Amino acid sequence: MKTGIVKPRTLSGFMELLPKEQLIFNQIRDTLSAVYRQYGFLPLDTPVLEHSEILLTKSGGETEKQIYRFSKGDTDLTMRFDLTVPLAKYVAKNYSALTFPFRRYQIGKVYRGERAQKGRFREFYQSDIDIIGDGSLALMNDAEIPSIIYDIFNRLGLKDFTIRINNRKVLTGFFAMLGLDNNAEGIMRIVDKLEKIGEEAVEKELKELGVSEEHCKKILHFINFKGTNEETIAFLNSLKADNEIFDLGVEELDFVRTAIGSYGVPEENFHIDLTIARGLDYYTGTVYETSFNKHPEIGSICSGGRYENLAGYYTEKQLPGVGISIGLTRLFYILNEKEYLRTDTSAPSDVLVIPMTDDVTPSIQISNELRNANINTQIYFEKKKFKAKIGYADKLSIPFAIFLGEDELAQQKVALKNLTTGEQQVISLEEAITTIKQSLSEKGNTTIIDTELTSR
Amino acid sequence: MKTGIVKPRTLSGFMELLPKEQLIFNQIRDTLSAVYRQYGFLPLDTPVLEHSEILLTKSGGETEKQIYRFSKGDTDLTMRFDLTVPLAKYVAKNYSALTFPFRRYQIGKVYRGERAQKGRFREFYQSDIDIIGDGSLALMNDAEIPSIIYDIFNRLGLKDFTIRINNRKVLTGFFAMLGLDNNAEGIMRIVDKLEKIGEEAVEKELKELGVSEEHCKKILHFINFKGTNEETIAFLNSLKADNEIFDLGVEELDFVRTAIGSYGVPEENFHIDLTIARGLDYYTGTVYETSFNKHPEIGSICSGGRYENLAGYYTEKQLPGVGISIGLTRLFYILNEKEYLRTDTSAPSDVLVIPMTDDVTPSIQISNELRNANINTQIYFEKKKFKAKIGYADKLSIPFAIFLGEDELAQQKVALKNLTTGEQQVISLEEAITTIKQSLSEKGNTTIIDTELTSR
Numbered sequence: 001m002k003t004g005i006v007k008p009r010t011l012s013g014f015m016e017l018l019p020k021e022q023l024i025f026n027q028i029r030d031t032l033s034a035v036y037r038q039y040g041f042l043p044l045d046t047p048v049l050e051h052s053e054i055l056l057t058k059s060g061g062e063t064e065k066q067i068y069r070f071s072k073g074d075t076d077l078t079m080r081f082d083l084t085v086p087l088a089k090y091v092a093k094n095y096s097a098l099t100f101p102f103r104r105y106q107i108g109k110v111y112r113g114e115r116a117q118k119g120r121f122r123e124f125y126q127s128d129i130d131i132i133g134d135g136s137l138a139l140m141n142d143a144e145i146p147s148i149i150y151d152i153f154n155r156l157g158l159k160d161f162t163i164r165i166n167n168r169k170v171l172t173g174f175f176a177m178l179g180l181d182n183n184a185e186g187i188m189r190i191v192d193k194l195e196k197i198g199e200e201a202v203e204k205e206l207k208e209l210g211v212s213e214e215h216c217k218k219i220l221h222f223i224n225f226k227g228t229n230e231e232t233i234a235f236l237n238s239l240k241a242d243n244e245i246f247d248l249g250v251e252e253l254d255f256v257r258t259a260i261g262s263y264g265v266p267e268e269n270f271h272i273d274l275t276i277a278r279g280l281d282y283y284t285g286t287v288y289e290t291s292f293n294k295h296p297e298i299g300s301i302c303s304g305g306r307y308e309n310l311a312g313y314y315t316e317k318q319l320p321g322v323g324i325s326i327g328l329t330r331l332f333y334i335l336n337e338k339e340y341l342r343t344d345t346s347a348p349s350d351v352l353v354i355p356m357t358d359d360v361t362p363s364i365q366i367s368n369e370l371r372n373a374n375i376n377t378q379i380y381f382e383k384k385k386f387k388a389k390i391g392y393a394d395k396l397s398i399p400f401a402i403f404l405g406e407d408e409l410a411q412q413k414v415a416l417k418n419l420t421t422g423e424q425q426v427i428s429l430e431e432a433i434t435t436i437k438q439s440l441s442e443k444g445n446t447t448i449i450d451t452e453l454t455s456r
Numbered sequence: 457m458k459t460g461i462v463k464p465r466t467l468s469g470f471m472e473l474l475p476k477e478q479l480i481f482n483q484i485r486d487t488l489s490a491v492y493r494q495y496g497f498l499p500l501d502t503p504v505l506e507h508s509e510i511l512l513t514k515s516g517g518e519t520e521k522q523i524y525r526f527s528k529g530d531t532d533l534t535m536r537f538d539l540t541v542p543l544a545k546y547v548a549k550n551y552s553a554l555t556f557p558f559r560r561y562q563i564g565k566v567y568r569g570e571r572a573q574k575g576r577f578r579e580f581y582q583s584d585i586d587i588i589g590d591g592s593l594a595l596m597n598d599a600e601i602p603s604i605i606y607d608i609f610n611r612l613g614l615k616d617f618t619i620r621i622n623n624r625k626v627l628t629g630f631f632a633m634l635g636l637d638n639n640a641e642g643i644m645r646i647v648d649k650l651e652k653i654g655e656e657a658v659e660k661e662l663k664e665l666g667v668s669e670e671h672c673k674k675i676l677h678f679i680n681f682k683g684t685n686e687e688t689i690a691f692l693n694s695l696k697a698d699n700e701i702f703d704l705g706v707e708e709l710d711f712v713r714t715a716i717g718s719y720g721v722p723e724e725n726f727h728i729d730l731t732i733a734r735g736l737d738y739y740t741g742t743v744y745e746t747s748f749n750k751h752p753e754i755g756s757i758c759s760g761g762r763y764e765n766l767a768g769y770y771t772e773k774q775l776p777g778v779g780i781s782i783g784l785t786r787l788f789y790i791l792n793e794k795e796y797l798r799t800d801t802s803a804p805s806d807v808l809v810i811p812m813t814d815d816v817t818p819s820i821q822i823s824n825e826l827r828n829a830n831i832n833t834q835i836y837f838e839k840k841k842f843k844a845k846i847g848y849a850d851k852l853s854i855p856f857a858i859f860l861g862e863d864e865l866a867q868q869k870v871a872l873k874n875l876t877t878g879e880q881q882v883i884s885l886e887e888a889i890t891t892i893k894q895s896l897s898e899k900g901n902t903t904i905i906d907t908e909l910t911s912r
Contacts (some may be wrong), residue, residue, distance in 0.1 A: 006509060008549035008770040011531070014503040016546065018553055019560070022499050038827045040805030040834025040854075043478050047470040047579050048504060048565060049524075053462060068505075068533075070526030072569055075467070077524075090472065093464035097474055099851040101838060103804065104475070109504060113528055123503050138837035140816060151827075262817045264824055314464040348559065349496030360596060361718045368720055371494045371607075378496025381594035382557060395555040398496075 013114070013122030015329055020397070023346035025332050027448050028156060029107055032127050032326065035152045036105035039144065041129055044106040046086040052076040055085050057313040066112045079111040083128045083325070091132055092314035100134035101141070107328065119337075121329050130323030132310055137320045139252060142286040142306055143259030145324050149290060149302055150265045152326075157447025158340075160293045161301075163265070164273035167253040168283050168305070170236065171274070173246025174222055177239075178215050185281055187211065191223060192277035195296070199224075223274040229257050232272040249285075256286055284308040288324055298334055302326045335449060342450050344397065345443050349376040351436055352393040356405035363404050366414065366429060373433045375440070393419055399443075400436055469570070469578030471785055476853070479802035481788050483904050484612060485563055488583050488782065491608045492561040495600065497585055500562040502542040508532040511541050513769040522568045535567040539584045539781070547588055548770035556590035557597070563784065575793075577785050586779030588766055593776045595708060598742040598762055599715030601780050605746060605758055606721045608782075613903025614796075616749045617757075619721070620729035623709040624739050624761070626692065627730070629702025630678055633695075634671050641737055643667065647679060648733035651752070679730040685713050688728040705741075712742055740764040744780055754790055758782045791905060798906050800853065801899050805832040807892055808849040812861035819860050822870065822885060829889045831896070849875055855899075856892055 010016045017025055033043070052069055055078045068079040080086050083106045091102060107127040114120055129148065131141045146163045153161050171191070175184045190205045197205075199220060206216045225235050236250040253272065260270055278287045285306035292298055304324030311319050335341050351370060355363035363379050370377040378398070380389050393401050403415040408426060416432040417424040418439070427435075466472045473481055489499070508525055511534045524535040536542050539562045547558060563583040570576055585604065587597045602619045609617050627647070631640045646661045653661075655676060662672045681691050692706040709728065716726055734743045741762035748754055760780030767775050791797050807826060811819035819835050826833040834854070836845050849857050859871040864882060872888045873880040874895075883891070 004769075005772065006513075006770055008545040008767075009507065009510065010545075010549070011503060011505060011507060011533075014505065016502055018550060019498040019500070022501060025501070026499050037805075038830075038832050040808075040832060042475040042804045043482050044475070045478060045481070046472055047467060049467060049470065049567075049579065051465065051467060054465065057462075068526075068528060070524075072524060077467075089464040089466075093466070094474060099848060103834070111505075123505065133838070136838070138839065140835075140837040144835075259816075259820070262820045264821075311464075313460075314462055316461065348498045349493075352496075360715075364715070364718045365720075374494075376494050376496060378559070379596075379600075381596040382589070382592070383594065392555060 011122070013116040013120065015121055015124070015333070019348070020343060020346055021336065023348075024336075024341050024343070024448060027346070028332060029125070029127070029328065031155050031448070032107060032152055032328070033105070035148060035155065036129055038151070039103070039148055041103045041105040044087070044090065044104045045108065046080070046083070046090055046106065048079055048109065048111075049077050050080060050086065050089070052078040054089055055080060057085060057088075066114055068111050068113055080108075081112050082110050083108060083126050084130075084323075087128070087130060088311035089314055091319060092311040092317070095315065095317060100132065101137060102132045103129070104132075105129045119330065119333055121333075124327065124329035127326040127328045128323060130310075130321050132319050132321040135318055135320075137322065139255060139285075140259060142252075142322050143256045143263060145304065145322060146260050146270055146288060147263035147265055149288075149324060149326075150263075150269055155447070157449035157451045158292075159451055161269065162291050162293055163270040163302075164276050164289045164291065165253070165256065165260075165270060166272065166274055166276035166287050167249040167256075167285055168277070168287055169245050169249025169285060170253060171223075171249075171277055173243045173249050174239070175219070177243045177246060178218060180211065180215060183209060183211065187219070188277045188281075189279050191219065191275065192279045194223070194275050196299070225274055229267065229270075229272050232274070233257070252285060278303065278305055282307050286322065292334075295334070295338070301331050301334070340449050342446065342448060345446060345448075347397040347399060349378040349396075349398055350440060351375055351377050351400040351402055352389075352396075352398045353377060353379045353402045353404065354389050355379065355381075356403055357409065362409055366402070366404065369429060370433065370436075373437070375433065375436050390419075399439060402432060467578070469572040469576065471577055471580070471789070475804070476799060476802055477792060479804075480792075480797050480799070480904060483802070484788060485581070485583070485784065487611050487904070488563060488608055488784070489561070491604060491611065492585055494607070495559070495604055497559045497561040500543070500546065500560045501564065502536070502539070502546055502562065504535055504565065504567075505533050506536060506542065506545070508534040510545055511536060513541060513544075522570055524567050524569055536564075537568050538566055539564060539582050540586075540779075543584070543586060544767040545770055547775060548767040548773070551771065551773060556588065557593060558588045559585070560588075561585045575786070575789055577789075580783065580785035583782040583784045584779060586766075586777050588775050588777040591774055591776075593778065595711055595741075596715060598708075598778050599712045599719060601760065601778060602716050602726055602744065603719035603721055605744075605780060605782075606719075606725055611903070613905035613907045614748075615907055617725065618747055618749055619726040619758075620732050620745045620747065621709070621712065621716075621726060622728065622730055622732040622743050623705040623712075623741055624733070624743055625701050625705025625741060626709060627679075627705075627733055629699045629705050630695070631675070633699045633702060634674060636667065636671065639665060639667065643675070644733045644737075645735050647675065647731065648735045650679070650731050652755070681730055685723065685726075685728050688730070689713065708741055734759065734761055738763050742778065748790075751790070751794070757787050757790070796905050798902065798904060801902060801904075803853040803855060805834040805852075805854055806896060807831060807833050807856040807858055808845075808852075808854045809833060809835045809858045809860065810845050811835065811837075812859055813865065818865055822858070822860065825885060826889065826892075829893065831889065831892055846875075855895060858888060 067081050109123055110126050111123055172184050175187055186209050190202055194202050203216050233254050240247045276287050276289050283305035287305035289300035290302040306322040308320050310321050353363050353367050367377045367379050401417045408415050413426050414429055414432050415426050523537050565579055566582050567579055628640050631643055642665050650658050659672045689710050696703050732743050732745050739761040743761035745756035746758040762778040764776050766777050809819050809823050823833045823835050857873045864871050869882050870885055870888050871882050
């Protein structure tokens, strides 16, 4: 290398995609936005940097270690590590300018200085939706969230997933019925790890917390109940009458699962699972996790729940809400690693126009008409051999090429080549537009995720 | 305030929009992407953070002061301050995986710790396109860039702008003809400030650089030439024959302005302006600036040019290119400040469904059908008075409301209210869908920028 040349490199834990991957990533991101918009969510875009005292609502060891925090002049700055704290700040700050229920989505990068390892990112996209009420928020909103998640995965072509729901009140109430009220939060955090660490380890940790052998068995028996949604509700109903919180939780859970059905989410895609607890104390009612059936090892690809108060750190207003977050970068990484993504549908343009005469003016005019017909069009201007020009379209998977030579121009026609089939025809520009658009609309019906592969 | 409550605030110089503004901002951003895609540009998304030695290619006082740089563990990190340096790194790093000419767009946030003042941002979006060749790049690409910019502003509804073009070789050659070869870069930087500081100040600075009175007059006379594009080319042609670089520059400029015409950009929207020099040494040929005719005080809203080598800092490959950058956050700020943006077309959803019965199931089903018809639909679930429900739609400028009471459900109809006209009718869901879609398609034809206001 020449002196002074610096080796180009990207920070580890920072995803930087090649163009073809980036096209697919963007398609997924745009699908998320489109579905959020279909449900009336407003976009939000908060700064990546905030005053440290604004983001670090809980001075805690783990958070502090993982954040990117620094000073510039007198200002103590932190890069956002999630989209929830900035939302809380935003809603508290703009309370009087907002209309409640405030439904917002935000798809943005967040930063965590975690130990770098395969599949773990330090810069990654989160895709969040939340519905925030002013003082109160109807329970029906808790049923809409799974419907949105279902629509998203369905549109992407992922069929093989389960939205698992539970209600924290059911767990809290059950622990209270065992007389374990004081330890409820601690138990919740241990129970939440069941899938990760297994039953034995959970039992061990519960005992360390002071839970008796008998109570451990009862807790594990309870959360491990397996059955259809109806059976689970029947099981829960049979335990009612002892504890108000438990009873309320069961009613909420029953209401929400019935309403999810009204939204048209198939039974096979949502399931009441009493092991779902969510580690965060923040959640107070409905909780969600979503698993990829074939790959339980991945853990939840999308989680959230109902909370009683979003922004107590910044305002005295009571702002209950419900929301869910998709770890978009991680989801993309998994789908890409497992080769579930269709790569054949992404190209920089729909057609490459190749001028075969010195004067490129007709090629420019024809390209303008193609673009006016909503066909993404690139002209190849470089002086290269014919093979190199076609090779360019091939390498980029551009599906069509149009050649414009003296003959075609004299006949007021174009030579349209379908680069997938190899078929070439000399036709009018109008006919070429029709052919290209038809092929595009067929492609538009395929999904980003190859459903055959994921369900094989 | 309660003890422990922290006042919610956002860093100064960081734009954080209210929902209605954010909707419009996103519409503008999406228009930019759509036009870039129409011309076959590939999306790119590079990290916000990079190794400092990667970004700080030129260790320079001004850059150093303005950047956000910090350490995390042993790593020296910098937040990107533009999208060009990351592009250079990306192309050098992925050279063998890319297909050239490599056409990429990137719309992303960049960071500059400048002194905060009105209209100046520390976090702002840049929207860049570049076409990078491997070894060479056809001059025709220089003509495509203004066509893209024209399409963007035209789609946004901004008519009152001029893309001003020049060619650095014309200036360099002219200075050489005066025997000022050695000072060319310095003179270029001073001349570039003409619009900002005025003729007298330019003359003063030129003299300080050692340029004689006679040469100052000649330079100012030359760059101040006013005429149509044709007249300017004729004027330049009359000066040809003395200097190869000058002659080449004139030929390039003539070729580019003719080709811009082939793209269909009207003469009134692009103009050869010999005062355009661009401060950066980086540019070697065509240069662009774009001004808002009514507001010259704003300066260039979009600038760029042709460069000989993108990534010399990272690779020995010769990578010439041409590109342009829109300061999106600043453009939005200006359009918003001057109240040129239509606020009447942005709402979180197209229709608000208001259930008037306890059972909301029919409302959910009807909303599903509306969404399937590509109508963005929100259901109002909160238990509020009727007036509050309608008030919600009004405050958010949602154009339609659908009421579903016992009567409508019994008749299998819906009550559709147009909230702009106040008109209400009880019709079938199919008729309601047709009415809403027609209204949406009419709105779809209006532009984001109110053309009447900008041209008044």
